[in-house]
Amino acid sequence: MDRGISLRPLTDAWRSATSRLILIYGALFAIWCVVLLGVVQWEASRYLSRVVDQMLVARIHYLEGTDARNLPDTVATASAVDVQGFMRVGLFDAHGRRVAGNIARVPDELSEDGTVTSVKAMLVDASRDTPMRARGITRELPDGRRLVVIKDSTTIDGLGAIIRRGLLWGLSLTLIPGVLGGVLIARGPARRIRAIQQAMEPIREGDLSVRLPVSRGGDEVDLLAATVNTTLGEIERLLGEVKGVSDNIAHDLRTPLTRMRTRLYRLQQQFAETPEGDQLEACVAEIDTVLGRFRALLRVSELEDRQRSACFEELDIGAVLRNVHDFYAPLAEDRGQAFEIRLDKLPPLRGDPQLMFEAFANLVGNAIKFTPDGGAVRLVATTDAAGDARIDIADTGPGIPEGEREAVFRRFYRGDETRTKPGCGLGLAIVSAIVRLHGYSLSVGGDEKGAVFSVTCPPVVSS
Amino acid sequence: MPRALVIEDDEVTARDIVAELSAHGLTAEWVANGRDGLTRALADGYDIITLDRMLPGMDGIDIVSALRERRIDTPVLMISALSDVDERVRGLRAGGDDYLTKPFSPDELAARAEVLLRRRRPAANETRLRVADLELDLVRHNALRGGQPLTLLPTEFRLLEFLMRNAGQVVTRQMIFEHVWGFHFDPGTNVIDVHIGRLRRKIDGTGQAPLIRTVRGSGYLLAPAD
Numbered sequence: 001m002d003r004g005i006s007l008r009p010l011t012d013a014w015r016s017a018t019s020r021l022i023l024i025y026g027a028l029f030a031i032w033c034v035v036l037l038g039v040v041q042w043e044a045s046r047y048l049s050r051v052v053d054q055m056l057v058a059r060i061h062y063l064e065g066t067d068a069r070n071l072p073d074t075v076a077t078a079s080a081v082d083v084q085g086f087m088r089v090g091l092f093d094a095h096g097r098r099v100a101g102n103i104a105r106v107p108d109e110l111s112e113d114g115t116v117t118s119v120k121a122m123l124v125d126a127s128r129d130t131p132m133r134a135r136g137i138t139r140e141l142p143d144g145r146r147l148v149v150i151k152d153s154t155t156i157d158g159l160g161a162i163i164r165r166g167l168l169w170g171l172s173l174t175l176i177p178g179v180l181g182g183v184l185i186a187r188g189p190a191r192r193i194r195a196i197q198q199a200m201e202p203i204r205e206g207d208l209s210v211r212l213p214v215s216r217g218g219d220e221v222d223l224l225a226a227t228v229n230t231t232l233g234e235i236e237r238l239l240g241e242v243k244g245v246s247d248n249i250a251h252d253l254r255t256p257l258t259r260m261r262t263r264l265y266r267l268q269q270q271f272a273e274t275p276e277g278d279q280l281e282a283c284v285a286e287i288d289t290v291l292g293r294f295r296a297l298l299r300v301s302e303l304e305d306r307q308r309s310a311c312f313e314e315l316d317i318g319a320v321l322r323n324v325h326d327f328y329a330p331l332a333e334d335r336g337q338a339f340e341i342r343l344d345k346l347p348p349l350r351g352d353p354q355l356m357f358e359a360f361a362n363l364v365g366n367a368i369k370f371t372p373d374g375g376a377v378r379l380v381a382t383t384d385a386a387g388d389a390r391i392d393i394a395d396t397g398p399g400i401p402e403g404e405r406e407a408v409f410r411r412f413y414r415g416d417e418t419r420t421k422p423g424c425g426l427g428l429a430i431v432s433a434i435v436r437l438h439g440y441s442l443s444v445g446g447d448e449k450g451a452v453f454s455v456t457c458p459p460v461v462s463s
Numbered sequence: 464m465p466r467a468l469v470i471e472d473d474e475v476t477a478r479d480i481v482a483e484l485s486a487h488g489l490t491a492e493w494v495a496n497g498r499d500g501l502t503r504a505l506a507d508g509y510d511i512i513t514l515d516r517m518l519p520g521m522d523g524i525d526i527v528s529a530l531r532e533r534r535i536d537t538p539v540l541m542i543s544a545l546s547d548v549d550e551r552v553r554g555l556r557a558g559g560d561d562y563l564t565k566p567f568s569p570d571e572l573a574a575r576a577e578v579l580l581r582r583r584r585p586a587a588n589e590t591r592l593r594v595a596d597l598e599l600d601l602v603r604h605n606a607l608r609g610g611q612p613l614t615l616l617p618t619e620f621r622l623l624e625f626l627m628r629n630a631g632q633v634v635t636r637q638m639i640f641e642h643v644w645g646f647h648f649d650p651g652t653n654v655i656d657v658h659i660g661r662l663r664r665k666i667d668g669t670g671q672a673p674l675i676r677t678v679r680g681s682g683y684l685l686a687p688a689d
Contacts, residue, residue: 254566257566262569281680327644327650331654354648
């Protein structure tokens, strides 16, 4: 049945909302880690390169200070010790030719003003040396020779690599469990929302006695559920009161109305075949209409209050439908309507044949009433794809507009099209109550060329 | 004159019932509680009993069960404010012959009482019913009007049988619906009238005295033309 927006997409939306929150949180966390470690790395390498620079300055200062004649030896000794090439030293003549040390030539990047710069140093033994990132400093000696000291700065890069690896490990060790944990934690509330949604289902169908599940936790969801429960209780009470009032009115007015009808009826018999008698007969007919409505109203209440009967018998729905057809065929014929019945093989059902007759009699009676003379009414029973018995009552009347389809099952509802017809708008409420009592479902479809009422009856599960 | 026992605790209702039954030529006696009602019903031979379902002292269901246990088969018309079908079924199972829901119109009560009275008199196993020149053969399932066979559908046959069994009595639409179709709700439309109309066209052909009469505000009556 078309009941407006379904609740089902809500869960998916809700779940995607949770996942989205977790993802956004994870992404923010990762970005924050990267920024944090970036700052750490930047600070650390700045510090390290300052240390390197100070070492370079100290070294070149020391070499400058040695005796100019011993300088080539000092440089040679220093470079001989520096097997790993960590702190390379080179002495060059005025033409840039190497005098001593383990630096092949003066790197171009070196600054003449005596500050430390980054160099891509290519060193003495080109065969076992690859260009590396390094810091270097140079000084021109008073005799025109040039002193160069270069310190390998790959340790700084190494530190960077260590920090980056740390970042990677840190992120994967926190983010993966974090996201998984988040999803797991979010599943709890998702399950509860789903439970609440399932509990809402019968409420949407009109069963106000249902309450939402409230856990002992007493969190926001529980608070909300408790509030909804209180509201439902209040609505149920108010609706019960309204229904009680209308039932009481109907119930209490029946007796005086019946007595009034009796008096009028006796008068009418005294004045039979006179104009007064005709007036009185019309009065009796009006009272009968009112009494009929009260009866229908009380009938709806009686059916709604009835618990689903445990002693439903095996229901030959085909026989019920044939009876209904038989009962209404003369009426349809009088109206020049084609009244067709088609019964397929149906699954076994349980129910109350009296009530089912009443329900289908109402539906067929309506179909005949709203179908113009010469139209057609069809009563078709089939087994649908799900294995349920499905009984369609189709007519060629004005149909029921989309917007009214839900309302037609309410008490006293009368569509714009039907206001001119006799009736009280209780027939479908009776049908609805009977169908609900049986656990069947009732829907209305069709178009402007006619309405189709469908009753779907799940079969008895043989145990 | 047939005698009726009215077991009813509500005085106003009781008076209505007594007045209506008296108007239809019955001598009606009123008892206000269940215990006295049962004693009277057991002691005297009444032709019909109207019995309230809920009484002080003793429940209507218990009274009718007690009567039937003692093999007293006086027709019992149960009258109750409980309209539920289950209540009706309980009342009829206990041995009630008919069940009327409060509030009822007196002519409905009278019609039902008369049907119960009449049902008692002739032997139940008739095979032929006859009203004027209309004949119904219950065994061969055929109908004749003035010697001419009528073609009746099964429902029409059952409807005619009910009218003929109660010939000369007013039967209400509700009684027709209950007896011919076996349902107890309010069909709410003029469907019964349509069925009667068709039956009438079949049995009251042109030139024949009409047998089925409409009683305004009440129901139908099948009787020989006066």
